[in-house]
Amino acid sequence: MLLSIAVHTPAYSAISAASELLTYCADQPLPPGTLVRVPLGKREVMGVVWGIDTAFAGDPEKIKPITAVLEAIAPLPESWLRLVHFAARYYQRSLGEMAIATLPPALRDLTVEQWARRLKRKKKAPSDDIAADQALALSQEQMEVCAQIDKNTGPFLLFGSTGSGKTEVYLHQAQALLQRDPRAQVLVMVPEINLTPQLEARFQARFSATLGPDAVVSMHSGMTAAQRLKSWLAAHTGQARIVLGTRMAVFASMPHLQLLIVDEEHDASYKQQEGARYSARDLAIWRGHDLQAQVILGSATPSLESWWASRPASGKDAGGRYLRLAMPSRIGAGQMPRLRLVDMRQQPRQTLFSPALVQAITQRVERGEQALVLLNRRGFAPVLFCGDCGWKSDCPHCSAHQVFHKVDRTLRCHHCGYSQRVPLACPSCGNPDILPLGKGTEQLEEALERLLRNVQRPDGQPARIARIDADTTKAKGALAEKMADVHAGDVDVLVGTQMVAKGHDFRRVTLVAAVQPDDALMSSDFRAPERLFSLLLQAAGRAGRDAAYVAAQGSAVEMWLQTQQPEHAVYQALRQWDYSGFAAQQLQERRDAAMPPFAHQAIIRADARSQQEAQAFLRAASELAQSQQLLEGSEVFVYPPIPLSMQRVANVERAQMLIESPSRKALQQFLRAWQPCLHWLRAHPEHKGLVRWLVDVDPQAI
Numbered sequence: 155m156l157l158s159i160a161v162h163t164p165a166y167s168a169i170s171a172a173s174e175l176l177t178y179c180a181d182q183p184l185p186p187g188t189l190v191r192v193p194l195g196k197r198e199v200m201g202v203v204w205g206i207d208t209a210f211a212g213d214p215e216k217i218k219p220i221t222a223v224l225e226a227i228a229p230l231p232e233s234w235l236r237l238v239h240f241a242a243r244y245y246q247r248s249l250g251e252m253a254i255a256t257l258p259p260a261l262r263d264l265t266v267e268q269w270a271r272r273l274k275r276k277k278k279a280p281s282d283d284i285a286a287d288q289a290l291a292l293s294q295e296q297m298e299v300c301a302q303i304d305k306n307t308g309p310f311l312l313f314g315s316t317g318s319g320k321t322e323v324y325l326h327q328a329q330a331l332l333q334r335d336p337r338a339q340v341l342v343m344v345p346e347i348n349l350t351p352q353l354e355a356r357f358q359a360r361f362s363a364t365l366g367p368d369a370v371v372s373m374h375s376g377m378t379a380a381q382r383l384k385s386w387l388a389a390h391t392g393q394a395r396i397v398l399g400t401r402m403a404v405f406a407s408m409p410h411l412q413l414l415i416v417d418e419e420h421d422a423s424y425k426q427q428e429g430a431r432y433s434a435r436d437l438a439i440w441r442g443h444d445l446q447a448q449v450i451l452g453s454a455t456p457s458l459e460s461w462w463a464s465r466p467a468s469g470k471d472a473g474g475r476y477l478r479l480a481m482p483s484r485i486g487a488g489q490m491p492r493l494r495l496v497d498m499r500q501q502p503r504q505t506l507f508s509p510a511l512v513q514a515i516t517q518r519v520e521r522g523e524q525a526l527v528l529l530n531r532r533g534f535a536p537v538l539f540c541g542d543c544g545w546k547s548d549c550p551h552c553s554a555h556q557v558f559h560k561v562d563r564t565l566r567c568h569h570c571g572y573s574q575r576v577p578l579a580c581p582s583c584g585n586p587d588i589l590p591l592g593k594g595t596e597q598l599e600e601a602l603e604r605l606l607r608n609v610q611r612p613d614g615q616p617a618r619i620a621r622i623d624a625d626t627t628k629a630k631g632a633l634a635e636k637m638a639d640v641h642a643g644d645v646d647v648l649v650g651t652q653m654v655a656k657g658h659d660f661r662r663v664t665l666v667a668a669v670q671p672d673d674a675l676m677s678s679d680f681r682a683p684e685r686l687f688s689l690l691l692q693a694a695g696r697a698g699r700d701a702a703y704v705a706a707q708g709s710a711v712e713m714w715l716q717t718q719q720p721e722h723a724v725y726q727a728l729r730q731w732d733y734s735g736f737a738a739q740q741l742q743e744r745r746d747a748a749m750p751p752f753a754h755q756a757i758i759r760a761d762a763r764s765q766q767e768a769q770a771f772l773r774a775a776s777e778l779a780q781s782q783q784l785l786e787g788s789e790v791f792v793y794p795p796i797p798l799s800m801q802r803v804a805n806v807e808r809a810q811m812l813i814e815s816p817s818r819k820a821l822q823q824f825l826r827a828w829q830p831c832l833h834w835l836r837a838h839p840e841h842k843g844l845v846r847w848l849v850d851v852d853p854q855a856i
């Protein structure tokens with residue numbers, strides 16, 4: 155019996171070739187989705203049976219037998235195979251890569267014997283009691299939204315302010331479904347690992363009493379391989395009724411999946427940026443459609459793609475494919491904070507904190523309230539700079555600057571990791587006075603410490619400042635510990651990167667400040683304003699979350715923005731917390747410029763030893779598309795190659811080429827037809843200097 159088996163092998167990553175599935179033989183027919191071990195060269199690897207190979211035309215004598223069948227695990231469901239098939243086609247990858255890369259690593263790497271032993275092990279008793287929690291009586295807005303969800307098929311875009319009770323809607327819908335159908339499963343995705351423990355606690359509290367403690371499992375990259383495998387198996391066997399996870403969870407095998415929820419759907423981290431570059435949000439929509447399961451996307455600041463897709467019908471414009479449901483009110487919280495724009499053009503250069511902002515923070519500390527200072531960067535004083543000759547601490551291997559790390563007095567490249575001791579004098583002119591340039595969270599923390607030195611809390615103690623960014627939270631549990639300090643009131647001013655802006659339910663924060671938000675607008679990415687608006691609105695949502703506390707304190711809840719461009723559309727829309735107005739303005743611009751969501755994009759990237767070689771590959775690919783007439787009448791436009799903004803990393807030069815079309819279908823057809831050309835070029839001796847090339851469909855960063 156000959157079987158077609160999906161195996162991950164770089165040699166067969168060429169898609170659209172029949173050879174992307176390998177042929178093996180087995181004694182008995184195995185159903186599609188069966189997990190097997192097969193020989194591959196000198197190794198033995200995991201494979202997924204795709205079907206019976208009826209088209210094999212080679213020499214049957216040469217076919218190798220499969221090594222073993224993982225009988226202890228039921229075959230992956232057909233629906234999972236369909237999902238992988240779609241994802242592989244849409245994101246232009248091989249079936250084998252898509253199938254194998256999306257399975258948990260422990261599953262791929264265990265031999266059959268290890269498996270048998272593992273499954274024999276006794277189950278442990280649950281680790282402790284979970285405080286049970288009752289469903290809340292829904293607010294009027296929540297009730298209306300739930301009624302809409304019950305009587306429509308969706309997909310739904312739940313457009314709800316921060317703190318409007320979106321999570322409560324998810325819980326309510328999940329509960330109703332799980333009660334109605336004793337087998338049904340629910341998938342809930344969040345963008346960040348850091349947000350999963352809170353969400354898990356909330357779902358556990360709500361469901362463990364009725365469904366048992368094993369019914370809710372998590373899936374994210376912060377878990378050990380063993381934990382991930384356990385969750386995956388629980389989902390695959392149907393024992394887990396609710397799976398909570400980051401983007402990888404969209405590929406969880408869930409045979410009875412009936413409801414998919416994507417929280418903070420606008421978040422860029424739903425897009426995988428390595429290997430198979432899939433969008434977990436978009437795949438959730440596809441998976442829901444395929445399964446006839448409901449999909450709820452939730453956000454206070456939806457992506458413009460989802461906003462446009464959920465437009466109501468009006469005049470000549472037909473409505474979108476999603477149903478938009480709004481929850482504008484914040485439960486238990488007051489109004490959104492008042493926006494204070496500080497025009498930094500009126501301040502002396504190099505001012506980090508305007509005096510008015512320092513005063514406002516001082517007031518908060520003196521009253522025992524908390525302030526949150528947002529900075530969208532990490533590391534202390536990113537670059538070392540020589541004032542005499544203009545030398546900067548550039549990385550010798552990348553087009554990035556090396557970052558000055560004060561803690562161990564090193565210069566470090568955040569891209570390739572290259573690190574060296576800080577030189578005693580300028581390597582170029584010998585000037586001993588080289589200074590840090592630019593501002594990081596560490597420097598902000600120091601400046602604040604200086605400015606608030608004489609400020610006292612109500613208990614007479616000095617103000618306490620804490621910093622939360624990728625550097626201070628590397629250690630396991632560090633973030634949770636720091637957050638606990640903030641919640642316990644042991645911190646007065648929290649300085650942090652976007653990490654602190656998302657999700658957290660701070661009760662005593664009455665002031666949020668963004669000190670250098672303009673930096674984000676310098677980006678060449680057309681999504682920069684959209685991202686900044688969303689980040690600032692999220693951050694604003696951290697203030698005044700407890701209306702009763704605010705009323706008791708009699709405080710003004712404020713968001714401060716220090717900017718050189720107070721007239722910018724982002725800041726003007728923020729004055730009214732007007733997402734809809736901002737979205738309408740941005741969509742108009744995008745429509746005029748024929749950009750997403752009014753166009754569909756893909757990027758072909760080439761990495762090579764030199765920039766010329768990288769670009770030459772892309773140019774040749776473009777010429778081949780022309781000469782093969784792949785573009786004729788296709789509405790697809792191929793732009794000329796350009797270097798990436800981060801042009802060189804670890805001595806590799808990178809270039810990219812944008813492909814655009816008003817039609818998603820046309821773009822897909824073109825990419826599929828073009829792939830063989832790219833593979834052919836890759837193998838051509840003229841492009842020996844090419845390190846790799848890749849396709850990114852629906853890229854998130856241009």
Ligand code: ADP
Nearest residue numbers: 290291292293315316317318319320321322485
């Ligand atoms: P979101 O997910 O939109 O930010 P949450 O669901 O986390 O909002 O709700 C914000 C706060 O309001 C939480 O503390 C939650 O417990 C509370 N809350 C939500 N819905 C209700 C309700 N119907 N009645 C009382 N409190 C609620």
Ligand code: ZN
Nearest residue numbers: 540543580583
């Ligand atoms: Zn110098």
Ligand code: ZN
Nearest residue numbers: 549552567570
């Ligand atoms: Zn580097």
